[in-house]
Amino acid sequence: MATFKIVHITKYQYNWPIKESINEIRLFPHNFDNQEVLQHQLLITTNPNLEISKDFYGNSVGNFNILEPHKEMIIESQMLVRVNHSLRIPEIDTTKVQDLELEKGNNSSLLRLCSPEVITNQKKIDSYLKKINAANISVIEIAQKCSEYIFKNFTYTKGITNIETTVDEILVHKKGVCQDFAHVLLQFLRTAGIPSRYVSGYICPNSVGFRGEGATHAWVEFYTPSQGWLGIDPTNNVWTMDNHVKLSVGRDFNECSPVKGTFKGFAKQTLSVSVSIGYEDGRQFEEVNHVKLQKISDDVQRQLDLLEYQLQLQLRQQQQQQQ
Known part of the structure; x- marks a missing residue:
């Protein structure tokens, strides 16, 4: 606590x-x-x-x-x-993607959160999911492996991305901040067929030294039938815990800005x-x-340049009148 x-x-x-x-x-x-x-x-x-x-x-x-x-x-x-997150990691859960089909069929909101973006570099996403055998391992294991992949292969770098940066761009330069890594993880999980949502909030690690401290933070929650929504933070490759304070959830950053x-x-x-x-x-x-x-x-x-020009012109006229 x-x-x-x-x-x-x-x-x-x-x-x-x-x-x-x-x-x-x-x-x-x-x-x-x-x-x-x-x-x-x-x-x-x-x-x-x-x-x-x-x-x-x-x-x-x-x-x-x-x-x-x-x-x-x-x-x-x-x-x-x-x-007060009583559990630091989720319980052992053998739920696989195919076990989610019935719940997704009965819940349109879950189904909506399974649809990945249409991106040019989708083959990179598909290739890694095939490499980890996503079709035959548990949902929790898929999330862990994808989060670890982002943590190890993407560099946390401020100032090179903005709210308009696409998943394609992040996959190419492999640099960004928490919102970028959350969007990449969402692409992995949704491609695998796992209902996933973006989370906006803060990370407050004190002496632990997690990346993203002291700023708005972002991570991902994914759904399992037995445990509900589980949070995982790809920027730091950890399950959400007492250090994470939640503001809002949505399909992506735009829905919970x-x-x-x-x-x-x-x-x-x-x-x-x-x-x-x-x-x-x-x-x-x-x-x-x-x-x-x-x-x-x-x-x-052009409008701003015109306003600036008009202001300068007015100032010169005032100065001439005062002389």
């Missing part, structure tokens, strides 16, 4: 005022048997009205709008969470995410990540 105080700050900044910012957040820690939410508070720029509902997967989702012009938006989520939205106006935006984790022994860990965003279109860039 472990208790963590987590502060997650998302900061958007714009070089020009924007308006009608429309946002969706999944920053509400799960409250379930192995995870108790003791406190949770959200602080958002301008204190907008927040509407909370449940999505298809049971995640709490918050929606809010900021209508007035602004050049900065900060979302701060403060939580105190107690985690902590923050996403849109706005009206022409502006360049920057995004930074900081996570601070406080441990019971008083230790504090904090990290700030500057997130790579999708490149703006040529049309938006």
Whole structure:
């Protein structure tokens, strides 16, 4: 059992005022048997009205709008969470992929989570599953072997991928971060026919030194009839334990992104995410990540250049009038 105080700050900044910012957040820690939410508070720029509902997967989702012009938006989520995973590893389970067919046939949501992406490098996935004889070993063994393969053959490297990076790209350069490795593991497991879902959350290892500490983290849960959803973290090649705090689940990152939205106006935006984790022994860990965003279109860039030119022109005219 472990208790963590987590502060997650998302900061958007714009070089020009924007308006009608429309946002969706999944920053509400799960409250379930192995995870108790003791406190949770959200602080958002301008204190907008927040509407909370449940999505298809049971995640709490918050929606809010900021209508007035602004050049900065900060979302701060403060939580105190107690985690208690009694089992460090799953029980012995001989369930094979073919044993899942009946459950998948009776549960459309499980069936949906079995469909892999259509990718160019699918032969690499198929080849490894054939190598480990996935058709004849247990579901748990498949997950273990695939997680170990990613851990040993992919390099944890920050700053070379973003939320738009595809599974194909990750398979080629074999570098990335936790969300990339989670997507690759999902491709393996779903190709094998195992219902699997993406998990968004945090990893809080204190002195253990796992990769991904002090930032939003991602791992995978897969389904077995006898034990339900089991979590495995390919970034660190471990089963989820007291160090993992769950926020939301979905088919992929897009379905459980902590923050996403849109706005009206022409502006360049920057995004930074900081996570601070406080441990019971008083230790504090904090990290700030500057997130790579999708490149703006040529049309938006032209509009921004025009605005910049008009501003410079106005400044020169003002200076001439003052002389």
